[in-house]
Amino acid sequence: MSENNNPAEISVPSSSAKIPRALSHEALRIMVMEGTLSPEAYEAAVRFLGIRPGPSQWNGFWLRIFSSWGTLFFASGVICFFAYNWAQMHHFLKFALIASLILASGLVALWRGLDSLPGKLALLLASLCVGPLLAIYGQMYQSGADAWELFRAWTLVLLPLAFAGRQAALWLLVWLAGNAWGGFYLFSLPMSDNVFFRGVPELLLAQSLCLAGWEAAAHHWKGNMEHRWLTATWLPRLIGFVTLASLTAHLAFRIFEGHWPDYDSHLFLPTGVSCTALYTCLLLGGWLWYRKKRPDLFMLSCGLFSLAALLICGLIKGLVSTWDAGGLLLLGLAIAGLTAGCGLLLSRLHQAMEAEKAVHSEPLSSAPGFFATFRTRFSWDALWNYLREVHVLVGDSPHIPSKSTTPWYITVQLAIGGWVSAIFFICFLGTFLYMTLGIHFELEGPLFIGGMIFLAAARLLMQRASIFTEQFALALAIAGTVAVAAAFVVGTLSLRSAERLAPLVVALVIAAVYPFMRHGAYRYIAAVCGLLCFFGGLDFLIWHDMYVYAWRGAWPYSQELSQAMHVRQVLYVVWHSFLCVAMAYGWLTEQQWRTNARLSGLLAPVLHGMYCALLVSVVVSLGSMGSEFWMFEPVRSMVGIGAGIGLVYCAHMMTRTLAGASPMRLLFLGFAILALAGGWFLPGLSVGLLGLALGRYRGDTVTLGVTVAALIAYFFCYYYNLETSLLYKSVSLMGSGAVLCAAAFCLYMLTKQERAAVAGGDHA
Amino acid sequence: MRKILVAVSLVVFLAGFAWSVCTKEEQIKSGETLIVRLAPRDPRAFLLGDYMALNYAMNREVDTALSDRYTAGENFRSIRRGSEESLKLPRDGVAVVRLDANKVASFVRLDDGGSLGKDERCLYFRVRGFGAHIAASAFYFQEGAARDFDNAQYGELRVDADGKSLLVHLLDDKLARIQPQKVEAEERQ
Numbered sequence: 001m002s003e004n005n006n007p008a009e010i011s012v013p014s015s016s017a018k019i020p021r022a023l024s025h026e027a028l029r030i031m032v033m034e035g036t037l038s039p040e041a042y043e044a045a046v047r048f049l050g051i052r053p054g055p056s057q058w059n060g061f062w063l064r065i066f067s068s069w070g071t072l073f074f075a076s077g078v079i080c081f082f083a084y085n086w087a088q089m090h091h092f093l094k095f096a097l098i099a100s101l102i103l104a105s106g107l108v109a110l111w112r113g114l115d116s117l118p119g120k121l122a123l124l125l126a127s128l129c130v131g132p133l134l135a136i137y138g139q140m141y142q143s144g145a146d147a148w149e150l151f152r153a154w155t156l157v158l159l160p161l162a163f164a165g166r167q168a169a170l171w172l173l174v175w176l177a178g179n180a181w182g183g184f185y186l187f188s189l190p191m192s193d194n195v196f197f198r199g200v201p202e203l204l205l206a207q208s209l210c211l212a213g214w215e216a217a218a219h220h221w222k223g224n225m226e227h228r229w230l231t232a233t234w235l236p237r238l239i240g241f242v243t244l245a246s247l248t249a250h251l252a253f254r255i256f257e258g259h260w261p262d263y264d265s266h267l268f269l270p271t272g273v274s275c276t277a278l279y280t281c282l283l284l285g286g287w288l289w290y291r292k293k294r295p296d297l298f299m300l301s302c303g304l305f306s307l308a309a310l311l312i313c314g315l316i317k318g319l320v321s322t323w324d325a326g327g328l329l330l331l332g333l334a335i336a337g338l339t340a341g342c343g344l345l346l347s348r349l350h351q352a353m354e355a356e357k358a359v360h361s362e363p364l365s366s367a368p369g370f371f372a373t374f375r376t377r378f379s380w381d382a383l384w385n386y387l388r389e390v391h392v393l394v395g396d397s398p399h400i401p402s403k404s405t406t407p408w409y410i411t412v413q414l415a416i417g418g419w420v421s422a423i424f425f426i427c428f429l430g431t432f433l434y435m436t437l438g439i440h441f442e443l444e445g446p447l448f449i450g451g452m453i454f455l456a457a458a459r460l461l462m463q464r465a466s467i468f469t470e471q472f473a474l475a476l477a478i479a480g481t482v483a484v485a486a487a488f489v490v491g492t493l494s495l496r497s498a499e500r501l502a503p504l505v506v507a508l509v510i511a512a513v514y515p516f517m518r519h520g521a522y523r524y525i526a527a528v529c530g531l532l533c534f535f536g537g538l539d540f541l542i543w544h545d546m547y548v549y550a551w552r553g554a555w556p557y558s559q560e561l562s563q564a565m566h567v568r569q570v571l572y573v574v575w576h577s578f579l580c581v582a583m584a585y586g587w588l589t590e591q592q593w594r595t596n597a598r599l600s601g602l603l604a605p606v607l608h609g610m611y612c613a614l615l616v617s618v619v620v621s622l623g624s625m626g627s628e629f630w631m632f633e634p635v636r637s638m639v640g641i642g643a644g645i646g647l648v649y650c651a652h653m654m655t656r657t658l659a660g661a662s663p664m665r666l667l668f669l670g671f672a673i674l675a676l677a678g679g680w681f682l683p684g685l686s687v688g689l690l691g692l693a694l695g696r697y698r699g700d701t702v703t704l705g706v707t708v709a710a711l712i713a714y715f716f717c718y719y720y721n722l723e724t725s726l727l728y729k730s731v732s733l734m735g736s737g738a739v740l741c742a743a744a745f746c747l748y749m750l751t752k753q754e755r756a757a758v759a760g761g762d763h764a
Numbered sequence: 765m766r767k768i769l770v771a772v773s774l775v776v777f778l779a780g781f782a783w784s785v786c787t788k789e790e791q792i793k794s795g796e797t798l799i800v801r802l803a804p805r806d807p808r809a810f811l812l813g814d815y816m817a818l819n820y821a822m823n824r825e826v827d828t829a830l831s832d833r834y835t836a837g838e839n840f841r842s843i844r845r846g847s848e849e850s851l852k853l854p855r856d857g858v859a860v861v862r863l864d865a866n867k868v869a870s871f872v873r874l875d876d877g878g879s880l881g882k883d884e885r886c887l888y889f890r891v892r893g894f895g896a897h898i899a900a901s902a903f904y905f906q907e908g909a910a911r912d913f914d915n916a917q918y919g920e921l922r923v924d925a926d927g928k929s930l931l932v933h934l935l936d937d938k939l940a941r942i943q944p945q946k947v948e949a950e951e952r953q
Contacts, residue, residue: 086906103774103778110767142931143788143928144897144898157777161770165770188892
């Protein structure tokens with residue numbers, strides 16, 4: 001999801017709005033949508049600011065991606081190789097292999113310097129490989145020792161390396177290993193089968209101290225160039241989010257279950273009191289720190305929504321005892337109102353913080369970021385001067401907008417709030433029809449009418465631009481769509497052998513409602529669900545009988561089936577390459593449709609939804625049905641091939657301006673074709689690279705972050721997937737890791753020559 | 765300074781690791797052989813690779829003895845989790861076992877500091893989750909070899925002087941070591 005997919009900006013008048021805001025991609029995007037900046041000027045501005053990468057930024061970006069992914073892929077391959085537990089290989093040989101890998105990468109780190117990119121990656125590889133070494137020790141000497149001892153050893157080795165290494169990724173590893181240590185330790189306590197309730201305050205206190213430690217260090221070394229790595233915000237955000245989420249979940253359980261004598265035992269600290277105290281401290285301390293000392297709206301929004309979640313739990317506990325229609329409706333309304341209230345508060349805060357940022361901006365205090373999507377050293381005036389120089393701006397400097405789009409995390413939180421209240425609205429509708437009106441048979445008619453009433457109410461509410469009406473509209477729209485779709489599904493199920501049409505009917509309902517609901521979050525959710533239902537439904541329609549066989553476990557292994565599989569592969573490759581090429585085409589021509597607000601509102605969520613649907617199908621297919629007919633290996637590979645075709649198209653379009661046979665162009669086309677081939681073995685690889693290419697082209701950090709997170713999830717599912725052997729996984733992962741590192745090396749050598757040429761030219 | 769820190773921590777870690785490997789190898793070589801009967805439990809997959817979750821017949825006897833000693837005979841497994849009684853339980857302890865001619869161990873008593881009889885040995889156990897574990901609760905093997913271990917009946921341990929054990933092999937009902945490749949070869953014939 002991205003910052004720009006919500007066309008409904010929230011404009012809140014505030015006293016601070018008069019101060020011009022800081023230069024940002026978001027501001028430029030609003031200006032081009034408002035028409036104060038021409039598309040040509042916007043294009044020139046994003047190129048000037050490095051948001052749209054030029055050749056050197058592309059090279060730098062891919063160099064970082066190829067080398068870091070290469071290292072991580074290689075390390076994952078090493079993990080899979082040793083998890084395979086090759087019986088014929090003597091364990092001393094295993095120890096020697098991995099110990100020498102650790103030593104070798106340690107030496108590379110020392111040789112290339114701990115601050116250089118290869119040095120950092122080599123140190124990361126060494127730290128990662130300590131884990132498999134300890135795992136083989138555990139495999140070999142089965143002493144009954146607890147798993148936490150392994151993670152304790154790993155954490156203790158990682159700590160000095162992280163202190164020396166000064167990189168956020170290493171500290172992430174320390175945090176993960178330390179968490180595994182704590183978690184497994186709690187599991188090992190006698191007679192404790194519930195890690196949620198024993199020792200929780202201790203673990204959460206440790207988490208909070210980690211967060212506080214990071215923030216204190218970042219504050220202490222603020223402005224120190226040597227410690228610029230501490231300005232990375234993603235790690236404290238991750239730790240803060242996880243800590244707050246676990247505390248909230250714990251307190252929510254307590255609200256629902258009241259007093260739990262069984263779980264009130266504790267390690268050192270009394271559980272209930274200390275969790276409540278810790279929660280209060282975190283919220284208050286977090287508010288002071290992230291509002292005053294180091295403004296961070298993400299953290300503030302997490303705190304606020306956590307508070308809202310607890311309040312909602314209290315409400316549910318208090319109201320739901322009756323389970324009547326009125327209570328459910330009230331709950332739905334209360335949840336929508338509460339989340340909207342949070343949204344309003346946060347958007348006011350957002351305005352105020354943007355204005356403060358404009359006044360106290362310190363452009364050089366932060367690291368350029370891994371993806372380097374923005375050059376912070378320019379001011380508005382510098383940008384206007386440049387645009388005048390290249391003749392895309394004539395006359396006065398355009399008016400800088402004071403309003404801002406909703407940040408992605410608030411959109412996500414509001415969307416979740418919308419979903420939750422929609423559930424209560426649907427329950428209300430069901431209870432109302434079933435219990436109050438007593439409709440037991442032929443439910444589809446009343447369900448359809450109820451859903452249409454919801455949809456009409458949502459449509460009316462959407463015409464008023466206020467966050468409250470929008471939030472109610474979102475909840476009603478989701479509930480209405482679900483009710484109408486359910487009415488149609490109930491209708492088709494009652495017809496003879498029409499059940500195979502059910503998913504397609506849902507997709508049709510979503511497509512019919514989509515244009516009428518002018519709400520970014522709604523359209524985004526609808527696009528993802530609609531696309532998945534459409535293609536899944538098409539697949540289900542054609543292969544319905546096979547699904548039924550697979551469902552009953554009676555799978556006909558026959559000639560017929562293998563032919564069916566070939567046809568299915570073709571269907572998959574055609575659909576996914578269509579999806580990827582269409583998405584790439586859409587984003588590459590963005591400047592042409594962005595100026596049309598109506599078209600932009602319709603198209604942007606679909607384009608985001610396409611990528612999200614792609615990620616869902618490639619990640620979920622690994623984790624869920626495994627060897628079922630649904631998505632087995634050769635079919636899944638087709639998703640990777642489709643994404644690879646999209647990549648080749650992207651590489652062709654993005655390097656079109658370069659001369660026909662320029663080495664850069666050939667290199668990037670070569671990379672894309674390699675990724676296409678790699679997509680066969682590892683669909684996640686080509687899908688991920690496509691997301692990165694398009695995300696970087698658009699300068700959209702959110703898409704980039706989502707892609708990286710999805711890739712991590714993909715690897716996790718891949719490891720646990722039983723369909724392919726660990727040995728095969730190890731070979732494909734190490735192979736693609738090596739290819740990626742080789743690609744990084746090629747790029748490095750090529751740009752080295754170019755850099756030298758540029759330097760030489762300067763001298764001449 | 766930072767480089768020294770990296771070098772020192774890697775070297776110290778690897779040296780400590782090597783030392784630890786040596787002690788375990790020594791235990792395998794010179795530790796006393798002790799065979800314990802398995803209680804059947806399903807083979808499962810994946811964590812450090814594939815493994816088979818193990819339960820030992822003796823675990824139950826240790827549970828009963830612990831119940832007699834610490835919870836006034838109340839069944840060990842029925843104690844409410846996290847209750848006062850459960851907190852009285854020790855986290856680990858030592859059981860005394862007797863070896864027969866085949867070195868198969870049977871439970872005698874919980875160690876009370878008294879001297880050991882002629883065929884008696886110490887065996888260290890841990891109390892985790894739902895009860896006592898007298899040895900490793902998982903046996904790791906090469907992916908795909910799960911079926912070969914289906915007929916495992918005994919576990920072969922190497923025990924040091926303190927009673928700490930290493931699980932080294934799984935044995936069939938005739939006390940013969942199970943070698944996965946051999947099973948495969950026999951099946952092919």
